[in-house]
Amino acid sequence: MIRIVITGITGRMGSTLLRLARDTADLRVVGATERPGSSAVGLDAGLAARLGALEVQVVDDLGRALDQAPADVVIDFTGAEVSVGHAKACAARGVAFVCGSTGFSPEGQAELAACAKAIPIVAAPNMSVGVNLVIRVAAELARVLGPGFDVEVLEAHHRMKKDAPSGTALRLAEVLASSLGRTQEDLTFSRHGQIGARPAQEIGVQTLRGGDVVGEHTVYFFGEGERIELTHRATSRDQFGLGALRAARWVVGRPPGLYDMADVLGFQRTS
Ligand SMILES: NC(=O)C1=CN([C@@H]2O[C@H](COP(=O)(O)OP(=O)(O)OC[C@H]3O[C@@H](n4cnc5c(N)ncnc54)[C@H](OP(=O)(O)O)[C@@H]3O)[C@@H](O)[C@H]2O)C=CC1
Numbered sequence: 284m285i286r287i288v289i290t291g292i293t294g295r296m297g298s299t300l301l302r303l304a305r306d307t308a309d310l311r312v313v314g315a316t317e318r319p320g321s322s323a324v325g326l327d328a329g330l331a332a333r334l335g336a337l338e339v340q341v342v343d344d345l346g347r348a349l350d351q352a353p354a355d356v357v358i359d360f361t362g363a364e365v366s367v368g369h370a371k372a373c374a375a376r377g378v379a380f381v382c383g384s385t386g387f388s389p390e391g392q393a394e395l396a397a398c399a400k401a402i403p404i405v406a407a408p409n410m411s412v413g414v415n416l417v418i419r420v421a422a423e424l425a426r427v428l429g430p431g432f433d434v435e436v437l438e439a440h441h442r443m444k445k446d447a448p449s450g451t452a453l454r455l456a457e458v459l460a461s462s463l464g465r466t467q468e469d470l471t472f473s474r475h476g477q478i479g480a481r482p483a484q485e486i487g488v489q490t491l492r493g494g495d496v497v498g499e500h501t502v503y504f505f506g507e508g509e510r511i512e513l514t515h516r517a518t519s520r521d522q523f524g525l526g527a528l529r530a531a532r533w534v535v536g537r538p539p540g541l542y543d544m545a546d547v548l549g550f551q552r553t554s
């Protein structure tokens with residue numbers, strides 16, 4: 284039995300994870316957290332997430348949750364800054380960490396990597412198996428098509444999403460750049476005004492926000508007389524949640540290190 288703690292239990296992903304995990308035979312939810320000051324703190328986690336009672340009380344501090352109930356792994360989809368603090372709480376207690384948050388600053392990423400010297404961490408901007416396959420295929424398409432095609436990434440998400448571009452779009456752009464021998468400098472995040480002809484090296488990354496869109500990513504390869512579009516559309520958050528639970532099962536007992544979904548799925552890393 285793997286004992287898990289879910290942070291941000293009332294969030295879109297937190298509540299999805301709780302719904303998926305609570306009926307899973309080999310997983311037991313032993314702790315749940317929410318933001319200090321949240322009205323969910325002190326409530327039963329199942330009720331706070333609008334599910335049935337769980338008999339686990341929501342607390343407002345991950346360290347306290349881990350000290351109250353021993354756990355094997357924490358699954359965290361709270362947001363980059365909060366996740367760094369949560370990774371530190373796990374590192375201090377030797378608890379594995381699965382992090383789905385996006386929008387990390389370079390400093391935040393470095394802090395996560397420092398925690399991964401003490402504990403095993405799986406961090407991935409997208410836990411869906413389908414998206415991770417799309418990332419692989421995109422890398423291969425870019426490698427084979429080569430510089431004759433102009434590459435653009437388009438992402439669309441719900442109106443509540445805080446970070447842009449999405450972590451997945453950034454990962455796609457980085458992987459495409461690596462396949463094409465380009466760098467971060469070649470990524471272009473917005474265009475406006477008299478921009479002139481498109482530089483051949485450029486990889487454009489564009490963002491749409493609106494409504495309840497769960498998450499959509501398209502990579503365009505624009506050639507002469509033809510174009511290829513590679514699209515993933517998430518219509519539910521369950522595939523992100525199922526991927527995170529898969530990562531949680533995989534990470535428990537691993538040596539310290541910063542792992543990606545590619546490691547969990549047994550793919551060769553693309554960048
Ligand atoms: N890797 C992947 O597959 C996916 C990644 N994501 C990423 O996951 C993150 C969360 O997304 P989403 O679920 O939509 O966001 P939500 O805002 O719905 O959920 C985040 C939850 O965390 C809570 N929270 C904030 N601070 C704390 C804290 N200190 N301790 C405990 N809980 C806290 C929030 O509370 P409050 O609202 O009160 O602030 C909220 O309930 C984003 O970075 C998103 O990009 C999302 C989907 C898939």
Ligand SMILES: O=C(O)C1=N[C@H](C(=O)O)C[C@H](O)C1
Pocket residue numbers: 385408409440444445448449450451452497498499
């Ligand atoms: O915030 C979201 O909702 C999502 N965020 C992730 C990202 O930034 O790539 C993954 C998914 O598309 C949903």
